[in-house]
Every structure is written in C-alpha cells, then in structure tokens.
Amino acid sequence: MGDEEKSPLISVVCPFFNEQQAVAKFFAVLLPQLRTLDTEFEIVCVNDGSSDNTLQLLLDARQIEPRIRVLDLSRNFGKEAALTAGLDFAHGDAVIPMDTDLQDPPEQIPVFVQKWREGAEVVLGRRSDRSADSWSKRVSSGLFYKLHNRIAEVALPENVGDFRLMDRRVVEALRRLPERRRFMKGLFAWIGFRTVEVDYVRPPRVAGKSTLNGWTLWNLAIEGITAFSSAPLRVLSYIGLVVALLSFTYAAFIVGRTLVLGIDVPGYASLITIVLFLGGVQLIGLGIIGEYVGRIYAESKQRPIYVVRQLFENNQNGSRDL
Ligand code: UDP
Ligand code: MG
Numbered sequence: 001m002g003d004e005e006k007s008p009l010i011s012v013v014c015p016f017f018n019e020q021q022a023v024a025k026f027f028a029v030l031l032p033q034l035r036t037l038d039t040e041f042e043i044v045c046v047n048d049g050s051s052d053n054t055l056q057l058l059l060d061a062r063q064i065e066p067r068i069r070v071l072d073l074s075r076n077f078g079k080e081a082a083l084t085a086g087l088d089f090a091h092g093d094a095v096i097p098m099d100t101d102l103q104d105p106p107e108q109i110p111v112f113v114q115k116w117r118e119g120a121e122v123v124l125g126r127r128s129d130r131s132a133d134s135w136s137k138r139v140s141s142g143l144f145y146k147l148h149n150r151i152a153e154v155a156l157p158e159n160v161g162d163f164r165l166m167d168r169r170v171v172e173a174l175r176r177l178p179e180r181r182r183f184m185k186g187l188f189a190w191i192g193f194r195t196v197e198v199d200y201v202r203p204p205r206v207a208g209k210s211t212l213n214g215w216t217l218w219n220l221a222i223e224g225i226t227a228f229s230s231a232p233l234r235v236l237s238y239i240g241l242v243v244a245l246l247s248f249t250y251a252a253f254i255v256g257r258t259l260v261l262g263i264d265v266p267g268y269a270s271l272i273t274i275v276l277f278l279g280g281v282q283l284i285g286l287g288i289i290g291e292y293v294g295r296i297y298a299e300s301k302q303r304p305i306y307v308v309r310q311l312f313e314n315n316q317n318g319s320r321d322l
Contacts, residue, residue: 009040010113011092014100015082016058017048021207023057026100031065033106037113043068045100046086049076062312069313077306080182083162085306087171096165102206104163111198112165120196121170122188125163128199136214144221151231154189156224157197164188180305181298183224190228226295232288239281247274 012030016023034041045068047055055072062068071089073082083097094116098104104125112123142158149155162184166174173191225232 007039008093009042009091010034010037010109011042011044011090011095012109013044013046013083013086013090013095013097015046015048015079015086015097016050016054016100017076017079017082017211018050018052018054019100019208020050020053020057022101022205023054023061025206026102027061027065027068029102030106030109033109037110039113041067042091044086044090045070046082047072048079048082049073059312066314069311071311072309074307074309080184081306083184084182085308087174089311090171093168094165095168095171097162099161099163101208101210103202103204104161105200105203108163108198108200109165115196115198116165116167119194120165121167121193122195123165124157124160124195124197126157126197126199127159127161127202129201137217140214140217144224148221148225148228152186152225152228154186154228156185156189160185160197161202162188167193169193179227179299180301180303181223181227181295182305183220183227186224186228222291226291230292233292236285236288239285243278243281 012034014026019026030043034043043065045058047058047070055070058068058070062070069089071085073085077085086097087095094113096109096112098106108125112125115123145156145158149158170191170193173193174187177187177190179187
C-alpha cells in the first residue's frame with residue numbers, strides 16, 4: 001500500500017477500441033465516482049487502434065480532466081495487449097482495469113478501494129447476474145470454465161472478468177510474466193495473492209456493440225487452455241496408446257483366424273474405415289501439436305506485446321513522443 005503520509009494513487013486502466021459512442025457516457029459516470037474518493041487518481045486510457053473518433057474524444061476529455069492520460073497504440077493489438085500496455089504505464093498504488101462500455105460499473109470502485117484499504121491485495125468483481133449476456137455466451141463460458149479448471153495448472157474463478165483492483169505488488173508480479181501471447185484471466189489467476197471477491201450485476205453495453213464475437217471468444221478459449229495446460233498433449237498420448245492396443249488385439253485375432261480358417265480376401269470396408277479413422281486421429285493430433293508449436297514460435301520471436309505511437313500526459317511539454 002502507499003506511503004502513510006501521502007494519499008495513495010488509484011489508476012484506472014481502460015482499453016478503448018472504436019468506442020466513440022461510449023466515451024462521453026463512460027467519463028460521465030466514472031469521474032464523479034473517482035472524485036468522491038479521498039485519494040489521488042489517474043485514468044490511463046489506451047486507444048487500441050480505433051478507426052473512429054475515439055482518440056479525439058479522449059484528447060478532448062483530457063482538456064477538462066488533466067488526470068486522464070491517453071496512450072495511443074500504433075494499431076489494434078487486441079484487448080489483452082491494450083490492457084498490458086495500460087498496466088505498464090499506470091503509476092498507481094492500486095490499479096483497476098475496466099471495460100469502457102459501462103459493463104463494469106464504476107460504482108464498484110469505492111467498494112474495491114475500501115476492501116484494498118482493509119488489506120486485500122486483489123479485489124475481484126464477480127458477476128452475480130449475467131442475464132445481460134446472451135444465453136449461448138453463458139452456456140459456452142460455463143463449459144469453458146469447467147474444462148479449463150479440470151485440466152489447467154491454475155483454476156480460473158468463474159464469472160470473473162478483467163474488472164478488479166490490484167495492489168502495486170500484484171501489478172509488478174504480473175509485469176514479470178514475459179509471455180507475448182497474453183491470456184489475462186489466466187495470468188491474473190496464476191500470480192495469486194490475497195484475494196477478496198465483490199459481487200456486482202453486469203449491465204448491458206451502454207452503446208455500440210461488442211467486438212468480441214463468438215469466434216474471438218472461441219480462439220481466446222483455445223488460447224487459455226494451451227497457455228495453461230499441456231493436458232491435450234497427454235490426452236493425445238493416451239489416445240495413441242488405446243488405438244495401438246486395439247490394433248494389436250485385432251492383429252492377433254486376424255492372425256489366429258487366418259491360421260485356422262485360411263486366407264480370406266474380402267475386408268475392403270473394414271480396411272478403409274480403419275485407414276480413415278487413423279488418418280483422422282493423426283490429423284487431429286497434428287493440429288493439437290501444431291497449436292503448441294505455434295505458441296513456441298510466437299514466444300520465440302520475442303516481439304513487443306504492443307507498440308505505442310504517443311503518450312499524452314501532463315508534463316512540461318504537454319505530451320511526449322516515445
Ligand atoms: N477492446 C479493445 N481492443 C479490442 C477489442 C475490445 O481494447 O480489440 C476493449 C473495448 O473497447 C472494451 C473492452 O475491450 O472497453 C471490452 O470489449 P467488449 O465490450 O467488446 O467485450 P465484451 O464486453 O463483449 O466481452
Ligand atoms: Mg462489453
């Protein structure tokens with residue numbers, strides 16, 4: 001926690017991707033909440049390569065509230081990378097990442113800060129009611145958590161998003177995880193620390209529509225599983241073992257039958273079925289191995305997670321180039 005003499009600094013980190021309809025509404029709710037806190041605050045806005053007017057609106061907001069800092073990324077890097085950028089640039093003694101469509105209600109911030117002051121190092125916002133999300137999204141995310149938590153090295157808390165408060169120590173721990181392909185929920189869970197949960201109701205998006213569609217979420221799910229578990233590879237070995245045992249048994253049966261009954265030519269149907277089945281199993285296996293090789297490839301390139309075009313913040317020069 002911050003020094004006893006000076007009031008602590010709370011950083012809110014928010015990624016924006018084509019949110020021009022939400023920017024004004026977001027600040028209109030967020031700023032009054034922050035101003036009620038008896039602490040300092042800053043808002044680190046990450047413009048994740050928006051192609052609409054979002055950046056300009058953020059800069060306009062800065063004119064009114066100079067504690068808004070704007071980090072402009074060079075293109076769209078995706079929400080996970082944008083969040084990583086925001087965490088890198090946040091100075092706060094406690095840092096709160098949140099969505100900018102008001103699905104993470106700013107009214108929770110004072111509650112989070114209170115829990116932090118009582119000694120929690122991580123305060124998680126847990127969605128007690130997800131009726132705002134579609135039925136299919138709830139079912140698929142339920143299945144994902146079940147599968148993930150069964151096979152991965154760390155369990156992900158269910159119904160928890162990126163909305164949380166983290167102590168400076170937690171943020172520093174997070175920043176030491178070097179992976180390029182970042183599955184934030186998993187990384188958050190991996191670092192641990194003393195955690196307290198706070199329930200909140202997740203409202204629908206205030207404006208615009210979600211860019212995280214079914215396909216993106218599916219890929220994120222694969223990302224999460226391959227990043228935190230090598231169980232699929234082990235399952236593959238077991239499938240191989242079972243198939244090999246079955247085929248040995250079958251081979252013994254064929255040899256025995258041929259010895260007793262003589263040579264029997266027909267068998268095209270069973271032969272083609274077995275060939276295709278094994279071909280299929282092998283291709284799936286290659287796909288799974290490929291998924292891990294792809295990860296190794298991505299990590300070995302050591303590319304930066306994001307590229308910053310410019311940081312707009314208050315200092316002598318007004319803004320500075322990086
Ligand atoms: N976002 C981002 N980069 C992207 C996609 C989304 O920074 O490539 C931001 C977006 O502006 C919002 C947050 O991530 O603040 C959550 O996005 P969204 O509301 O689309 O996702 P959902 O709430 O449906 O999970
Ligand atoms: Mg949203």
